[in-house]
Amino acid sequence: MTEGDRRNLITDNRALRRMRRQTIHAIMNQLHGFDAHEEFSDLLEEARKKYNITRVGLFDIDLVLYDFKLGMPKAFLEVKNRYQVRDDDGYAMFDEPQYTFLEDLGNYIGVPVYYVIKTKTKWLVWKVERGLAQRRQLTDGRTVVLLPLEKARPYNHGQMVNRFLRELLRRY
Known part of the structure; x- marks a missing residue:
């Protein structure tokens, strides 16, 4: 793909704005997912301490x-x-x-x-x-x-x- 071909992938401002919104939406979804993961981990840690449970851990698999x-x-x-x-x-x-x-x-x-x-x-x-x-x-x-x-x-x-x-x- 040449440089000219790359410029022609997005042909107007409307398409560019739509692509930007989709990108921002995808990034926000990822950030909210990270936030939920961290909050759940914090809740588990709080419960472990409250109930004095020391032999369990929380792990994810990618x-x-x-x-x-x-x-x-x-x-x-x-x-x-x-x-x-x-x-x-x-x-x-x-x-x-x-x-x-x-x-x-x-x-x-x-x-x-x-x-x-x-x-x-x-x-x-x-x-x-x-x-x-x-x-x-x-x-x-x-x-x-x-x-x-x-x-x-x-x-x-x-x-x-x-x-x-x-x-x-x-x-x-």
């Missing part, structure tokens, strides 16, 4: 690959942005409770779980499995997991479509 014919999930994917991941660090750092949850979920249900990370230059994919993560306690008391970059499968955009996602979808 994507579920679901097989409608079999009526069951086939893979769970946790998608993250980690633009600061650098190869010379050797590890990517993540929240330990979430990782443990995903590890346990995959083992309990028997469905593979993947961390899919978008870095500045590529995609990194780890299959969540026991023994992969190194757990570390930070000075502020939080526990994190370190996933070795050498164990990640790296992909560029085309490879994500033509290798990882094709392989994942073909299994089902």
